[in-house]
Amino acid sequence: MNKTALKIVISVAVLAVLLFSLPLDELWGAMRRLPPLVWLGVLGGFLGGHSLGVFKWRRMLGVGRADLVPRDAVRCYSAGLFANLCLPSIVGGDVLRAVLAGRATGRPEAVVVGSIGDRLCDTLALAGLAGVGALLVRTSLPGWWPNVIGVLLIVGVIAAGLFVPLALRRPLDSWPRKVRRPVGRTLVALRKLSRSPGAAVSVLLMSLTIQTSFVLLNAWLGRSVGVDVPLEVWFFAWPMAKIAGLLPVSLGGLGVRDATLGAALLPFSVAMATGVAVSLLWQTVLIAGGLIAGAAWALLGRGEASIEMLRRPGLDGGSAS
Numbered sequence: 001m002n003k004t005a006l007k008i009v010i011s012v013a014v015l016a017v018l019l020f021s022l023p024l025d026e027l028w029g030a031m032r033r034l035p036p037l038v039w040l041g042v043l044g045g046f047l048g049g050h051s052l053g054v055f056k057w058r059r060m061l062g063v064g065r066a067d068l069v070p071r072d073a074v075r076c077y078s079a080g081l082f083a084n085l086c087l088p089s090i091v092g093g094d095v096l097r098a099v100l101a102g103r104a105t106g107r108p109e110a111v112v113v114g115s116i117g118d119r120l121c122d123t124l125a126l127a128g129l130a131g132v133g134a135l136l137v138r139t140s141l142p143g144w145w146p147n148v149i150g151v152l153l154i155v156g157v158i159a160a161g162l163f164v165p166l167a168l169r170r171p172l173d174s175w176p177r178k179v180r181r182p183v184g185r186t187l188v189a190l191r192k193l194s195r196s197p198g199a200a201v202s203v204l205l206m207s208l209t210i211q212t213s214f215v216l217l218n219a220w221l222g223r224s225v226g227v228d229v230p231l232e233v234w235f236f237a238w239p240m241a242k243i244a245g246l247l248p249v250s251l252g253g254l255g256v257r258d259a260t261l262g263a264a265l266l267p268f269s270v271a272m273a274t275g276v277a278v279s280l281l282w283q284t285v286l287i288a289g290g291l292i293a294g295a296a297w298a299l300l301g302r303g304e305a306s307i308e309m310l311r312r313p314g315l316d317g318g319s320a321s
Contacts, residue, residue: 007251014255018262022273030277033225039285045217046289049210050081056206060118061101063192063199066110068101075300076100082294084252085287094119116182117189118203123246125207126239129215133236137268211239217285222278229268237264241279254283 019027058073068076080097098115102108173180193200219234241261245253262275 003248007249010249011251011255014250014259018255018259018276022276026271026273027277027280030225030274031281034221034281035224038220038224039281042217042221042282043285043288045213046285047292049213049217050077050289050293052206052210053077056121056203056210057097057115057118059199059206060121060203061105061111061114063114063117063196063203066101066105066107066114068105068111071300072101072104075297076104078293078297078300082290082297085290085294113185113189113192116185117193120186120189120193121200121203121207122211123243125204125211126243128208129211129235130239130243133232133234133239136232137230137236211242214242215239218278218282221281225274225277225281227265227270227274227278229265229270233265233268237261237268237275240264258283 054073054077057077058068058070061068061073076097079100080093082093083096084093094115098108098112101115102111105111215234215238216231218238219231222229222234238261241257241264242253244260245257247253247256250256258276258279261279262272265275265278266272
């Protein structure tokens with residue numbers, strides 16, 4: 001079984017377990033409580049966040065000296081956002097986006113390095129939000145949950161403090177052959193970021209702004225279907241679910257992200273079915289946003305030729321991460 005098939009199996013299996021173990025009337029009832037205007041507002045906020053994402057990604061490419069005109073930046077970014085619907089991971093969309101931008105700029109390697117730097121900033125922003133959220137919610141958690149979160153935070157900080165310096169100093173030829181290329185590109189991206197601290201800070205701040213806006217949008221969704229928890233809970237639960245969805249074990253995070261959000265909200269007296277319902281509603285926003293991005297990609301041109309890239313072997317979501 002290849003990696004893509006395995007990811008599909010995992011997503012289907014997790015979703016099947018959720019649907020068979022949760023009360024469907026409660027799940028469907030929570031989803032039906034969402035007013036259509038709220039859903040449209042969340043979709044608008046999602047598209048607005050990704051509009052800033054276009055500027056952020058273009059700024060990051062500039063660090064690697066890959067200059068992309070605004071029209072091409074929107075076209076390539078839209079293609080990547082649309083590809084997230086049909087490729088096996090979020091990183092798969094990054095691959096298509098980088099391929100198109102590489103052709104437009106004539107500097108494919110610089111585009112790949114810049115895209116990796118952009119993804120690193122997004123991941124760091126998510127981790128930072130999750131850490132701050134975890135600290136804020138510790139005092140409101142019952143039983144042994146505060147101790148678990150405290151231990152996880154300490155272990156995470158220690159692991160990052162040890163791993164990152166060791167990874168930067170480790171010779172490239174000492175890494176396994178299969179990961180040398182992505183590791184090398186990641187190290188180059190980190191070095192370029194360190195040489196452009198102003199750009200790095202601005203990109204990180206934009207990443208924090210975008211991810212914070214997505215947290216607030218999910219909190220809005222949750223409140224609209226009856227999830228009554230403090231806002232800081234969402235700054236803990238949603239980034240954790242998003243990070244779980246980024247792991248290369250499922251089809252674009254489907255199933256894994258939903259189960260993680262439901263589990264993260266459980267300690268705050270939110271029924272698992274309601275938490276999963278919020279995540280599935282967010283999934284409908286992702287699908288609609290991806291389809292709108294696909295329309296933008298087609299309208300901005302070269303859509304038909306670029307679709308052929310989706311059919312080429314090698315764009316399986318793992319070659320640029």
